[in-house]
Amino acid sequence: MNHCFRVKTLFLSIVLIMGLMESGFCQKKKIALTFDDSPDSLYTCRVLKILKKQKVHATFFMIGSFAEHNGKIVRKIHRQGHCIGNHSYHHLNFWNVSGNDLVNNEIGRTASIIHQFTGVTPRLYRPPYGDIQDSLRTYLELRGYKVVLWTIDPKDWDLHNTPEEIVRTVVDQAKDSSIVLLHCGNGDRSHTVTALPEIIKGLRNMDFEFVRLDDLLGMTENKEMDIVKARN
Numbered sequence: 001m002n003h004c005f006r007v008k009t010l011f012l013s014i015v016l017i018m019g020l021m022e023s024g025f026c027q028k029k030k031i032a033l034t035f036d037d038s039p040d041s042l043y044t045c046r047v048l049k050i051l052k053k054q055k056v057h058a059t060f061f062m063i064g065s066f067a068e069h070n071g072k073i074v075r076k077i078h079r080q081g082h083c084i085g086n087h088s089y090h091h092l093n094f095w096n097v098s099g100n101d102l103v104n105n106e107i108g109r110t111a112s113i114i115h116q117f118t119g120v121t122p123r124l125y126r127p128p129y130g131d132i133q134d135s136l137r138t139y140l141e142l143r144g145y146k147v148v149l150w151t152i153d154p155k156d157w158d159l160h161n162t163p164e165e166i167v168r169t170v171v172d173q174a175k176d177s178s179i180v181l182l183h184c185g186n187g188d189r190s191h192t193v194t195a196l197p198e199i200i201k202g203l204r205n206m207d208f209e210f211v212r213l214d215d216l217l218g219m220t221e222n223k224e225m226d227i228v229k230a231r232n
């Protein structure tokens with residue numbers, strides 16, 4: 001093998017490696033665990049303990065009426081470095097509620113409560129039951145909110161699903177940039193708590209990195225977001 005050929009081979013190898021790095025080939029797959037209907041003093045705290053032990057950052061979609069009475073837990077979630085999203089004040093089906101009423105009485109109110117405890121105004125909004133009209137989505141997004149649903153739903157709220165089935169659904173459906181819907185309040189979430197360590201283990205074995213939803217979506221929490229402006 002002559003010298004010139006070796007240099008050429010080396011050069012082509014470097015170009016190939018750089019190209020693969022740029023294309024994300026060498027990057028870890030990312031996944032966001034999200035927990036709806038928080039906070040409560042039982043299951044949310046158990047979930048927080050597991051996430052802390054496993055060094056995982058996640059996202060909590062909070063119900064305003066729960067957050068209002070659980071300030072200590074709201075602060076703890078924020079302090080542990082998790083992302084906080086807005087899940088309305090009453091957790092009703094808002095199909096017939098006008099955009100203005102929803103922003104004022106459900107989303108704005110919840111945002112104020114979260115801001116009061118953490119100093120952060122969430123920009124992420126997840127509608128209860130995932131129901132939202134296109135016109136309402138546009139209305140909210142024009143006011144600085146990002147409406148986010150999910151890509152994997154293991155139906156952890158249904159106690160007919162065993163923890164093993166919940167783990168299997170998440171692990172089987174996991175892809176790069178998946179958003180996993182789980183619950184940690186507003187009902188019996190014991191199956192979710194049991195499943196969580198195995199979900200984390202299974203996804204880590206598949207080389208997934210756990211990220212906050214705002215990071216997955218390329219956003220950052222906007223501390224300057226003006227609630228008053230959002231109400232207009």
Ligand SMILES: [Zn+2]
Pocket residue numbers: 036037087091128129
């Ligand atoms: Zn919910």
